[in-house]
Amino acid sequence: MIKRIKGTQDIYLEEMKYWHYVESAVREVTRLYAFQEVRTPIFEATELFKRSVGESTDVVQKEMYTFEDKGGRSITLRPEGTASIARAFVENGFINLGAPMKLYYMGPMFRYERPQAGRLRQFHQIGIETLGSSHPTADYEVIEFAMSLLKRLKIDDAKLYINTVGCEKCRPNYKQALRDFYADKIDGLCTDCKRRYDTNIMRLLDCKVDSEVAAKAPSIHSYLCDECSKHFNELQELLKANNIDFEIDSRLVRGLDYYTKTAFEIRAESLGSQNQIIGGGRYDGLVEYIGGKAIPAVGFAAGIERIIMVLRSMGIKPETEEIASVAVLPMLENAFTLAFEYARRLRKRNISVFVDVMERNLRNRLKHASRIGTKIVVIIGEEEIEKNLATVKVLDTGSQFKVDGDFMASFVEEKLMEL
CATH class of the missing domain: 3.40.50.800 (Anticodon-binding domain)
Incomplete structure (x- = not known):
């Protein structure tokens, strides 16, 4: 018997009800917030992800499904959605349609990593992107959207964590401070941290193995430029004014190179260590990195499989769907x-x-x-x-x-x- 490939899953019958439940909620909330759907190819030129996600990231170095097609071109199954949205924004001239552009997507993503609960080689994401605004109100609306979606799904044990990762002006000084801090500790760190010390120093902050060391590392908040500090403070004020609870996590850096300023995660406490269900932030340089004009942007992505895990852990069952009346x-x-x-x-x-x-x-x-x-x-x-x-x-x-x-x-x- 031919079996499905490891790290993939068949979705059917009772399980399908959860998917319809989540997808229906996404479509309803995107309608309420006036986001338009975009569907991009599931494979792109490999260069798109190398340039946007970052060659030093785990995604590019270890996790991408990359192959050469019959024309000799390097092709990669998309490991995430934002880079493809940015490419579509540039290639299709969305900039001429006015700002901001508020877009959303749903679909499969692919990463070669060890399959475990909530982490598959073919997984599915929903995501929203607001392109064109550099103001912290755009960051706020994206976060409010995420919280509204979870509320509609009846997920009430989720908690918002925010941080700032600075910008190209202030981040170099912070990276140097991290290198100085870790310099005499590198021999005792895990293999990934030793590699990231030279390639992606900020990722040492979210290492689960060496978390005790990371907890003593300097905070980026001491190195922020005035612009980044002002942006982060204004975002906090907006969240407070609109009664959205949050916690600042100075070790929250996200795993992709294109993030600037705001970074945030929403975690479901019921899932244990693999508890992140929504993650996002600002990526003001991404559109320019891939050949477009300098367009500020902010967004998030959420794993559908993770959301369904939360629904199950909370005992939330979608209504039974009739096949025929x-x-x-x-x-x-x-x-x-x-x-x-x-x-x-x-x-x-x-x-x-x-x-x-x-x-x-x-x-x-x-x-x-x-x-x-x-x-x-x-x-x-x-x-x-x-x-x-x-x-x-x-x-x-x-x-x-x-x-x-x-x-x-x-x-x-x-x-x-x-x-």
Whole structure:
């Protein structure tokens, strides 16, 4: 038997209800906040991610699915969504459509890493991006959106953590302070920290292995330029004024090179160590890095699998989805033509219909109709064909009616409204 690839999953039946629940909430909140959907390819030129995410990051160095296509081009399955949105912004001339551009996406991402709970090789993200505004109100709205989404999903154990990672003006001094701090400690650090010391020094702050050392490292807040300090303070004031609780985490740096100024995470305490469900921040240089004009931007991404883990841990169950409101059961070989005609009439009234195409007795047909959530069945046998009738049965009550075939659709519609 051919099996699915390690680190991927099949999503079906009961599990699918959670996905529909999350996706429906995303679409509703994006509508309320006036974000427009963008769909980008699942593979891009490798250079896009090297240039935007950063060649020294774990994503680029260890986790990307990269291959050479038949034209000799280096192609990478997208490991995250923001770089693709920025590329689409530049390539399609979104800058000419006015600012800010408020965009969102949903779809699969790919990273080659050790599969574990909430971490797959093919995973799915939702994300929003606001491009064009450098003001902290844009940062605030993105965070408010994230909190509104979780509220709509009934996730109430999530906590917001914020930080600033500075900018190109003040970050070099902070990086040097970190190198000085870690210089005499490097031999005792983990393998990843030893590598990051030379390539991505700020990532040492969020190392889970050497967290006790990181806790004593200097804080970036002592090295911020006036612009970054002002931006961060204004964001805090906005959050306070709008009653959004938060905690400052000076070790929160995020794992991608394009972040500037604001960085934030929302963590679900119920998930333990793998508790981040939403992460984002500002990336004012990204559009310029990939060949566009200097456009400020801010956004976040959330893992759908992680969100569903939280829903399950909290005992939140989406409402049962009915597959069809009505089942049409043709009991004879020559009843199928009429069965499909009845189904067409019902569907014109926006009623979902399941036509049973199996050869089995009435008892088993009724049993299956009940299993898929059907409320009413329409039975077509010999008498129904001869006399232009339909036998309508309401499953919950067991009540049964003989109805003229010409009035079947309106009768079923009325019965559904009564249920």
